[in-house]
Amino acid sequence: MRAERPPVEWIGSPFYGYPRGTKGRKDYKVIAIVNHIMAGTLEGTDAWFNDEKSGGVSAHFGIGKDGTIHQYVSLGDVARHAGIVREPNWPLLIADVNPNWYTIGIEHEGYPDEQMPEAQFQSTLALQSWLVEIFNLEVNQNTIISHSRIDSVVKGNCPGSNFPWERLFQSLTSQATGFSDVPFDHWAAAALKRVVDAGIMSGYPDKTFQGDNAVTRYELASTIDRLMKKSN
Template identity: 45%
Template structure:
């Protein structure tokens, strides 16, 4: 996401945009779900000089990844509340799908599509920080992210596996 959460809600709801993600997280920590996890979103389909070692050759990554977008511009960084919500969501998704919580499985768009060097942010360490936070969470906070997720009707979406 390059902008606001409400702007992304509108953009993802527009079928002509041909983009989506499973989740969006606002600076306030609010989580919006756009696409069901067992459906493919249109978030990581183009592959260009990937450095992600688990990428599947000749298979669209949208078919085996879960996309999480974060509100803001790449150079703005994440709020602490956003980081906590993101880490909770990552942990919950990993538990549901039995995905290891590590940097091999939690990757940035830049690791799949090299022409997006600042996605998720100019600070690449944010992914390491989110993985560490997700691992540190031992029990689901009340309410859990799933209970607090705002389902956003998107109309079009066509996952499972590795979080992106």
């Protein structure tokens, strides 16, 4: 399913790139989305990302509790949101390269011990679904991560234990595949998305895939026929 860009208000920040103000990501591609908690308000974050006292920090996006999305740094540029690596637990980390070069940073209004309001969840779902599509990311626990995966020492509680990971992963998988019954951590979820996007396989009218169902010879012939047409 094609994800649409949700409504976003541009705020801007001077704190991007290395050295500061440098455009682009060199030759690095975005491989992950890093989720943060503001430990404060959206308004305060807007100001902090434009204040020299912040030490020059930023993120690409901030999402308010009411679902408002603010953008501070262009997607093609490096935001300064997760550049310090301390006892990481993220296998996609590139040795001796600042993670900001190849990640997108999203801040969420609130505090680590709070529950995420529904409006905020729906906005982060819409935003991350769109980002997954435009950067061609698989939906898994190594492409959509917490700040704590990069810095477990100082940022070990970012975005916090109440962040709705399971619901987010399942919702992103459902949106990416178009099916409501595909578990986000299923070993074949990424492959399923690719063959559906290619028009080789399809699901049922009720938007389920029913992956454990047996395939009849007629269904197999139909699938092979679609594959042959794609190859011609």
